[in-house]
Amino acid sequence: MHDFAFNRPQPGKWQSALLAAGMHLLLGLLLFYSVRWQTSKPAAVQVELVSALPPIQAPARTAPPPKPVVQPPPKPVVEPPPPPAPKPDIAIKEPPKPKPVPKVEPKPEPRSEPKPKPVEKPPEPKVEPKPKPRPEPPPPDTRREQASQDRMLQEALARESAQMAQREAAREAEMMARVAAEGARLKAVQTWADRISARVRNNLVLPPGASGNPEALVSIALLPDGSVVGEPRMKRSTGNAALDTAILRAIVKSSPLPKPDDPSAFQRNVDLIFRPLEQ
Amino acid sequence: MNITEDLSIISLILNASLLVKLVMGLLIGISFMSWYWIFRKSFALRDARNRTDKFELEFWSGGDLNALFQSAANDRHNASGMERIFEAGYREFTKLRARQNIDTATAVDGARRAMRATYQRELDELESHTAFLASTGSVSPYIGLFGTVWGIMNAFRGLANVGQATLSQVAPGIAEALVATAIGLFAAIPAVVAYNRFAHDIDRISIRWESFMEEFSNILQRQAR
Numbered sequence: 001m002h003d004f005a006f007n008r009p010q011p012g013k014w015q016s017a018l019l020a021a022g023m024h025l026l027l028g029l030l031l032f033y034s035v036r037w038q039t040s041k042p043a044a045v046q047v048e049l050v051s052a053l054p055p056i057q058a059p060a061r062t063a064p065p066p067k068p069v070v071q072p073p074p075k076p077v078v079e080p081p082p083p084p085a086p087k088p089d090i091a092i093k094e095p096p097k098p099k100p101v102p103k104v105e106p107k108p109e110p111r112s113e114p115k116p117k118p119v120e121k122p123p124e125p126k127v128e129p130k131p132k133p134r135p136e137p138p139p140p141d142t143r144r145e146q147a148s149q150d151r152m153l154q155e156a157l158a159r160e161s162a163q164m165a166q167r168e169a170a171r172e173a174e175m176m177a178r179v180a181a182e183g184a185r186l187k188a189v190q191t192w193a194d195r196i197s198a199r200v201r202n203n204l205v206l207p208p209g210a211s212g213n214p215e216a217l218v219s220i221a222l223l224p225d226g227s228v229v230g231e232p233r234m235k236r237s238t239g240n241a242a243l244d245t246a247i248l249r250a251i252v253k254s255s256p257l258p259k260p261d262d263p264s265a266f267q268r269n270v271d272l273i274f275r276p277l278e279q
Numbered sequence: 280m281n282i283t284e285d286l287s288i289i290s291l292i293l294n295a296s297l298l299v300k301l302v303m304g305l306l307i308g309i310s311f312m313s314w315y316w317i318f319r320k321s322f323a324l325r326d327a328r329n330r331t332d333k334f335e336l337e338f339w340s341g342g343d344l345n346a347l348f349q350s351a352a353n354d355r356h357n358a359s360g361m362e363r364i365f366e367a368g369y370r371e372f373t374k375l376r377a378r379q380n381i382d383t384a385t386a387v388d389g390a391r392r393a394m395r396a397t398y399q400r401e402l403d404e405l406e407s408h409t410a411f412l413a414s415t416g417s418v419s420p421y422i423g424l425f426g427t428v429w430g431i432m433n434a435f436r437g438l439a440n441v442g443q444a445t446l447s448q449v450a451p452g453i454a455e456a457l458v459a460t461a462i463g464l465f466a467a468i469p470a471v472v473a474y475n476r477f478a479h480d481i482d483r484i485s486i487r488w489e490s491f492m493e494e495f496s497n498i499l500q501r502q503a504r
Contacts, residue, residue, distance in 0.1 A: 013319065015318070015322070016316075016318035016319040019318045020311055021311070023314050024307070024311055031288045198445075201443060202443050
């Protein structure tokens with residue numbers, strides 16, 4: 001018998017395996033690079049995120065510092081941190097106080113711009129004679145309020161304005177950088193808001209009798225992972241109590257809310273304008 | 280389910296459910312094997328064609344049959360199908376001729392049967408694994424379809440849990456599921472094309488071998504006189 005068929009050499013075994021592997025690699029690469037579907041959601045106009053806007057306007061940052069000059073009590077808590085690390089402090093302050101902007105803006109600028117650094121030194125020597133230069137500011141503040149001595153007050157004012165100038169300068173630089181990223185960030189915030197409201201809408205059980213196009217302003221506290229902290233608060237009611245509770249319930253039920261695509265758009269406190277009945 | 284989602288092929292595959300992943304894995308395996316055999320068969324067929332050409336040229340150039348037989352027998356591991364057929368027929372013929380009481384017709388018949396057997400074996404060798412290509416071509420779209428149907432079922436089941444259904448909630452699931460069908464088609468199309476091609480090539484080679492067998496029997500018959 002001539003069973004050569006079974007022990008004859010088999011050419012091209014490895015060659016074929018390699019070619020087949022190459023073929024699939026090619027196919028995979030082709031797929032990977034050519035198939036990139038992007039579903040971009042059309043910008044739905046149902047929701048705006050209110051608190052996202054202020055931080056971009058520079059004045060918002062000046063808002064907190066000037067107040068303390070007039071009202072010493074709250075200051076001690078806020079003041080000590082700023083001089084060493086102005087940036088983070090400012091960043092934290094941004095979102096919560098958007099409105100005082102216009103009133104405060106005019107004052108700080110005239111004061112601060114003429115004397116950006118020279119002013120910074122005088123306060124320090126004056127403070128040095130006292131035992132504790134930096135940690136002390138809180139106590140002097142309260143004491144000064146009680147005694148209302150002129151000298152100390154002026155000293156505090158000078159120091160205040162120096163800090164203000166410093167802060168102003170830092171703020172100015174930071175603002176320039178931020179304004180550039182502003183457009184992209186706004187967009188990210190908007191899509192994020194759209195996604196949040198879409199999620200909430202899915203969980204919303206509409207009470208009977210709701211009609212028209214009511215609008216609610218809800219304040220939500222978020223963790224970075226999107227989960228809702230505590231109870232969301234209704235800042236502006238829709239006018240329908242049942243609808244309000246339904247919205248709040250829907251928000252709690254939607255936790256964790258979607259995260260923004262751009263992590264920088266994330267904020268801890270979010271004011272959401274929500275129109276539950278709008279289609 | 281996020282409303283905005285990047286659907287790169289990788290994320291589609293990774294997000295698919297377990298069964299769909301299994302189906303995809305199976306299909307990729309099948310596709311790999313089918314390409315492997317496509318390459319191997321095409322090499323083997325090209326080789327067989329070239330050697331048949333060469334041997335035919337040698338045979339019909341009028342050389343000595345004994346010399347030809349010797350070279351075929353010595354190089355049998357490397358011989359082509361046609362060479363083996365020739366070798367088997369000639370060997371049988373000379374064996375039968377050596378016996379005294381056997382007439383020519385019987386000897387030629389014996390040689391022909393030996394050639395027929397070798398021919399069958401060679402043809403079987405050529406045809407091996409083409410059935411795999413055929414079944415890949417016919418079955419893998421169905422496997423892919425199965426994965427897709429399963430994936431879409433899951434997508435819709437997920438949809439049932441959501442109060443307000445939008446297209447964007449189902450779309451990623453369906454896209455995910457459709458990848459399985461895509462892979463099935465990727466595996467099937469080349470397999471079908473290659474199978475048809477190979478079947479045709481094998482037919483042609485087998486016809487050449489068959490006609491050679493007939494012609495060679497005639498030569499043996501003439502020689503026996």
